[in-house]
Amino acid sequence: MDGSLMVTKVNGNSTSTFGGNIDVPQIVTDAPAFGAWHDTAQTITTSTFTKLTFTTEEFDTNSNFASSRFTPTVKGYYLLTGAFAISVMNKTQILSIYKNGSEFKRGSLRSDDFTASGRHTTISTIVYANGSTDYFELYGYQGRGSNATTRNDQRWTYFNGVLVRAI
Numbered sequence: 001m002d003g004s005l006m007v008t009k010v011n012g013n014s015t016s017t018f019g020g021n022i023d024v025p026q027i028v029t030d031a032p033a034f035g036a037w038h039d040t041a042q043t044i045t046t047s048t049f050t051k052l053t054f055t056t057e058e059f060d061t062n063s064n065f066a067s068s069r070f071t072p073t074v075k076g077y078y079l080l081t082g083a084f085a086i087s088v089m090n091k092t093q094i095l096s097i098y099k100n101g102s103e104f105k106r107g108s109l110r111s112d113d114f115t116a117s118g119r120h121t122t123i124s125t126i127v128y129a130n131g132s133t134d135y136f137e138l139y140g141y142q143g144r145g146s147n148a149t150t151r152n153d154q155r156w157t158y159f160n161g162v163l164v165r166a167i
Contacts, residue, residue: 031163032062032072037154044086044148049096049103049139052084052150054159068137070159075131076166082138085120085156086148094141095121100134120156126164136161 036054044050054068064072072078084095097105107123127136138159142148150157 030061031166032064032074032078033160033162034060034065034070035158035160036060036065036068037158038150039152039154041087041149041152042157044140044142044150046146046148047141047143049094049141051098052082052138052140052157052159054157056154058154065161068159069135070137070161071135072129072161072163073131074129074163074166076129076163077126078129078136078161079124079126079164080136080159080161081122081124082159083120083122083157084138084140085151086140086142086144087151088144088148091145092141092143093121095123096139096141097123097125097127098137098139099127103139104136120151 035058036056037058038053038055040055042050042053051068057065062073064070070080080097082095082097086093092108094106094108096103096107104127105123105125107121109121121140123138128134129136140150
């Protein structure tokens, strides 16, 4: 093919050709990726951002996840996702991605139900990492008026990341 894009209609026989070259980005087959969760409940002090600890790694393809911190060694853009839940929530629950020790992105959930359980806060974003000194952590916050414990199950409290584009 000459670098043009050809599209075929699904419900017909005609084709369309669009001019121009198609740049195919380099595919990184050994891209850093990790998945972790915690199997031990963690106390979250009321009205305080607390670093979430992840005690179980599902995978860590490039050994970039340690001490509940992701430090990617390949420069590029990463998709980071996370979630956390507390045993009984009330009021505000926040999950934040911290970059280099400072809050970077925030996700939140609010409930006025004192008996609410089974709710979790999630976050997902694409971030740039310089491949040498940048690092990422998850912090949780809850404002129920007293300490709370996280739900310790891979369905409720987790942190994942993968390189989506190297630079």
